[in-house]
Amino acid sequence: MPLAPSFAVMLRTEDNVRIDAAHTPPREPGDLGIVLAHGFTGSLRERPTRRITHVLSGFGGVVSFDFRGHGRSGGESTVGDLEILDLDAAVRHARAIGYARVAVVGFSMGGAVAVRHAGWRGPGPGGRPRGGEVDAVVSVSAPARWYYRGTRPMRQVHWAIERPLGRWAARVGKGTRIRKGVWDPVPLAPHEAAACISPTPLLVVHGDVDAFFPLDHAHQIHDAAGKPKELWIEPGYGHAESAATPELVRRIGRWVVANS
Numbered sequence: 001m002p003l004a005p006s007f008a009v010m011l012r013t014e015d016n017v018r019i020d021a022a023h024t025p026p027r028e029p030g031d032l033g034i035v036l037a038h039g040f041t042g043s044l045r046e047r048p049t050r051r052i053t054h055v056l057s058g059f060g061g062v063v064s065f066d067f068r069g070h071g072r073s074g075g076e077s078t079v080g081d082l083e084i085l086d087l088d089a090a091v092r093h094a095r096a097i098g099y100a101r102v103a104v105v106g107f108s109m110g111g112a113v114a115v116r117h118a119g120w121r122g123p124g125p126g127g128r129p130r131g132g133e134v135d136a137v138v139s140v141s142a143p144a145r146w147y148y149r150g151t152r153p154m155r156q157v158h159w160a161i162e163r164p165l166g167r168w169a170a171r172v173g174k175g176t177r178i179r180k181g182v183w184d185p186v187p188l189a190p191h192e193a194a195a196c197i198s199p200t201p202l203l204v205v206h207g208d209v210d211a212f213f214p215l216d217h218a219h220q221i222h223d224a225a226g227k228p229k230e231l232w233i234e235p236g237y238g239h240a241e242s243a244a245t246p247e248l249v250r251r252i253g254r255w256v257v258a259n260s
Helices: 049-055 083-096 109-118 150-160 163-175 190-194 215-224 246-259
Strands: 007-012 016-024 032-037 061-065 102-109 136-139 202-207 229-234
Touching: 007 061, 007 083, 007 246, 016 083, 032 049, 032 109, 032 150, 032 190, 032 229, 049 061, 049 246, 061 083, 083 109, 102 109, 102 246, 109 136, 109 150, 109 190, 150 163, 190 215, 190 229, 202 215, 202 246, 229 246
Parallel strands: 032 061, 032 102, 102 136, 136 202, 202 229
Antiparallel strands: 007 016, 016 061
């Protein structure tokens, strides 16, 4: 089956970073927009993300985008910190083009950013109203806390973030430009932000064979959140977009329709 057609969009964040995005209209008319947030080193143009976009477009229109420092977007990746502004720009765009209901579905780093964005309260940068609130949030394969190094893949990720050679390898191998230096201040951890999401519905999805983050990350996010919330532990599911089956994505789509 051919993938659903999409239309290029250029967004601008509150801190003036250019964000490359795309709008995939729904296959059936409706008022639901789904903002899709990819994982670290991912892109809206990668085939797993495009397939997820295609499946989700059966439930609503999809706004996909590249986080800063990824793909054709400007800036440098801050690995989950300022990316909250990128997601907010995509949510604002979904509202601006007419979607009355907007849900966010995020994978891995995108899932952590989705939780942080949903728990973000108060004015945006410069004191301006945010206007980016969402009606539902889905966090898939996300970390609950920062600096986790308990698995070999995450030790490799930290090498790519913290070492000049690692940042060079990420730029050359994946086209991901990573900002050097440390967070100052350290952003609110996803499990801490989860406590601020209610009454927005939250779905936490995690695989029992995730090689990056063990199941305690999913439980920590879910346990910290208020109601309404759900936790799906998926047998045999690995990590993020590349392991997500069409059936899992369809189940997520049905949950979004029912809860947003």
